[in-house]
Amino acid sequence: MTMASRACGFDFGTSNSAIGHAAGSDPKLIPLQDGRVSIPTAVFFSFEDASVTFGREAVSRYLQRENGRLMRSLKSVLGSSLIQELTQVGSNRLRFDQIIALFLSYVRDAADGPSSVVMGRPVHFVDGDEQADKNAEDQLRHAAQLAGFDHIEFQFEPIAAALDYERHVRAEELAFVVDIGGGTSDFSIVRVSPERRGKPNRKSDILAYSGVHIGGTDFDRRLELNAVLPDLGLGAKLRHKDMETPSWWYQDLATWQRINFLYDPKVFTDIRQVRRDMLEPEKLDRLLEVLENRKGHALLTAVEDVKIQLSTTNKVTMDLQDLAGIDPIDVTRKQFERAVADQIGQIDATIKTTLDQSHLTRGRYRLRVSHRRLIAHPAAAHDVAQDLRQGPHHRGRCVRLRRHGSRA
Numbered sequence: 547m548t549m550a551s552r553a554c555g556f557d558f559g560t561s562n563s564a565i566g567h568a569a570g571s572d573p574k575l576i577p578l579q580d581g582r583v584s585i586p587t588a589v590f591f592s593f594e595d596a597s598v599t600f601g602r603e604a605v606s607r608y609l610q611r612e613n614g615r616l617m618r619s620l621k622s623v624l625g626s627s628l629i630q631e632l633t634q635v636g637s638n639r640l641r642f643d644q645i646i647a648l649f650l651s652y653v654r655d656a657a658d659g660p661s662s663v664v665m666g667r668p669v670h671f672v673d674g675d676e677q678a679d680k681n682a683e684d685q686l687r688h689a690a691q692l693a694g695f696d697h698i699e700f701q702f703e704p705i706a707a708a709l710d711y712e713r714h715v716r717a718e719e720l721a722f723v724v725d726i727g728g729g730t731s732d733f734s735i736v737r738v739s740p741e742r743r744g745k746p747n748r749k750s751d752i753l754a755y756s757g758v759h760i761g762g763t764d765f766d767r768r769l770e771l772n773a774v775l776p777d778l779g780l781g782a783k784l785r786h787k788d789m790e791t792p793s794w795w796y797q798d799l800a801t802w803q804r805i806n807f808l809y810d811p812k813v814f815t816d817i818r819q820v821r822r823d824m825l826e827p828e829k830l831d832r833l834l835e836v837l838e839n840r841k842g843h844a845l846l847t848a849v850e851d852v853k854i855q856l857s858t859t860n861k862v863t864m865d866l867q868d869l870a871g872i873d874p875i876d877v878t879r880k881q882f883e884r885a886v887a888d889q890i891g892q893i894d895a896t897i898k899t900t901l902d903q904s905h906l907t908r909g910r911y912r913l914r915v916s917h918r919r920l921i922a923h924p925a926a927a928h929d930v931a932q933d934l935r936q937g938p939h940h941r942g943r944c945v946r947l948r949r950h951g952s953r954a
């Protein structure tokens with residue numbers, strides 16, 4: 547069988563992506579860049595040499611301050627009105643689905659151009675709107691077709707994760723899959739066992755699955771809005787009227803897929819105009835410095851870094867002198883937790899929905915780690931959890947459920 551005629555599995559993630567194919571009975575992830583099997587979901591359009599680069603190379607070119615446009619969090623655009631919008635990339639104007647297709651095509655090529663694909667999809671691309679959710683899947687299918695795939699199937703990401711986990715179990719167990727990604731948090735409860743592995747129909751083993759459109763990029767946004775952007779004028783009062791600076795500037799600056807909309811001379815003119823009316827104009831000078839030098843992604847990357855550090859430490863000092871001309875800022879874990887409290891509440895509610903759907907909570911099984919502790923202290927899950935994919939970015943966790951009284 548040639549590589550091209552083989553089916554592959556594609557994890558197109560909000561933050562990171564991977565592709566694998568079935569090598570014999572075992573799936574194998576394909577090295578994409580520098581021998582790594584996962585790359586940032588990122589595309590960079592250089593204005594200097596008109597090249598298009600992907601993944602790690604895209605991010606590094608941007609961070610080396612090459613003149614161009616970085617696109618991240620492309621998956622979050624699916625199901626939203628942005629998908630049809632044109633973005634200026636050098637001399638071209640491209641729609642977001644065309645940009646997604648370029649990325650999918652790059653990864654497909656690295657796997658030697660398979661024609662059939664099973665694409666992972668979150669349980670909900672869009673919350674509470676079935677039509678928008680269906681549109682999102684159709685848009686991803688369309689992008690996959692543009693990228694050269696002929697036969698496209700979808701699998702829910704938390705079910706795919708459970709099936710992957712099943713490859714390693716020695717006896718029947720109930721797996722509670724927790725996949726908190728960049729854009730969505732997805733959960734499933736699946737009966738897994740060596741005997742069930744490979745059976746074509748697993749419907750009766752899937753006890754529950756649920757998801758919510760909240761993930762790490764939402765935490766980045768909240769942290770930036772809370773800890774950094776007030777110093778760039780968010781919420782600042784204007785001199786004469788009882789007015790504040792427009793909040794959409796800051797909402798866009800803290801949203802990966804919208805940052806580029808601010809790199810627009812019209813926006814710069816508006817900011818200069820509002821600046822004249824400010825009690826503290828230096829705040830908008832900093833905002834202009836970030837936008838005119840296209841440092842929005844770098845700023846959000848710095849904030850993401852702080853968020854990650856706060857998983858293991860209680861306080862981080864952010865040095866923003868180079869990025870935004872701000873004195874160092876102390877960010878505490880408490881401050882972060884307060885900024886994302888309602889989002890954590892929604893993730894918690896989704897975990898509860900999943901458990902309720904499975905009818906396990908009141909029945910014979912209970913979670914070894916309570917879902918509250920799981921969310922509050924990711925480390926608490928470690929003794930019963932394993933990373934579903936290798937690598938520093940992957941937050942997928944599988945937690946075994948056990949029968950009351952058993953010591954499994």
Ligand SMILES: Nc1ncnc2c1ncn2[C@@H]1O[C@H](COP(=O)(O)OP(=O)(O)OP(=O)(O)O)[C@@H](O)[C@H]1O
Pocket residue numbers: 558559560561562563621703726727728729730731761762763850853854855857938939940941942
């Ligand atoms: N140690 C950490 N603590 C907190 N967050 C982390 C840590 N390491 C990575 N992250 C966050 O995890 C997210 C990326 O996770 P992952 O690669 O699983 O997402 P994804 O698969 O691309 O997204 P999705 O499945 O939602 O489409 C990013 O928001 C990143 O900041």
Ligand SMILES: [Mg+2]
Pocket residue numbers: 559560703725727728
């Ligand atoms: Mg994911």
